[in-house]
Amino acid sequence: MRVSTRGEYGVRAMFDLALNAGEGPIALKTIAERQMVSEHYLEQLMAALRKAGLVKSKRGALGGYELADSPANVSIGEIIRVLEGPITPVDCLDTQTASGPYCGAPDRCVLRNLWKDLQDSMTQVLDNTTLEDLRQNAYRLEVAE
Amino acid sequence: MRVSTRGEYGVRAMFDLALNAGEGPIALKTIAERQMVSEHYLEQLMAALRKAGLVKSKRGALGGYELADSPANVSIGEIIRVLEGPITPVDCLDTQTASGPYCGAPDRCVLRNLWKDLQDSMTQVLDNTTLEDLRQNAYRLEVAE
DNA sequence: TTCAATTCCTACGGATTTAGTCGGAAATGA
């Protein structure tokens, strides 16, 4: 029931970009240092996020990454799906492939309904939290000091 | 963000026992066949559940397993914790060991709060669903036919 | 007493996933 480092680092990187939105491209090296994460590893994650259209990149000197959309339009769920695949506790919720004594009759499957409830509760949080929400929370914590 | 087969099979086995509660010990072999799961593998899971006090066993001929408590007193969360460890998206929620730029200041950690929200939404479902709930759902689906 | 059924225990192993590393090619601004 864990988020992998792909998801966790990815969210942190995107949050970092959100905090610095509007300031032009941020170099991977900068993000990696701030987030204390392997640069090469983060590079792979950024590639996936770029291909998914969540960030845009600029090559060469003074290049870097920035959000492709405003922080309010990027949910944590999107980021995690790009980096980890579907958010689901069990495969049978996303693939319709039936197997075992339960998922052959999905509507009647008591266990499947349980996992569906769990999935819904997870996506409820992840899809309704945006980078802008996190940014505002960070601001609140700062001024509360 | 997946439940492992340990958790999934374990919940299925416990659900199986709940459906047959009060009928004396059920043999591992019977459960394994009904659930279409490796007997030897399930045996390991039952050992963990037994040591945690969730099932009681009887050895020898006519032996088997049965719930140690009534289905209404066994939550899905308990089962999963026994088989998979703490229910948490990231380690820093359970271990107090700080590491990285965030978890050194847990209260101020925006990301940590996000994972906490996610954890809460998951445990909300898993700790408030009992084997008795599943049993009743199964009954309802059956009579609705 | 014998025997089949069953739990109990320890160890091992193969496949997959995770979490990176490595080395260089291509683009860009100074």
Next chain:
DNA sequence: TCATTTCCGACTAAATCCGTAGGAATTGAA
């Protein structure tokens, strides 16, 4: 021209997952 930076493909060590193997101990029944 050159330092900086993204881009790309391959590789790998370690951990985790998902079991398997083999046998000892216990129990009820014939």
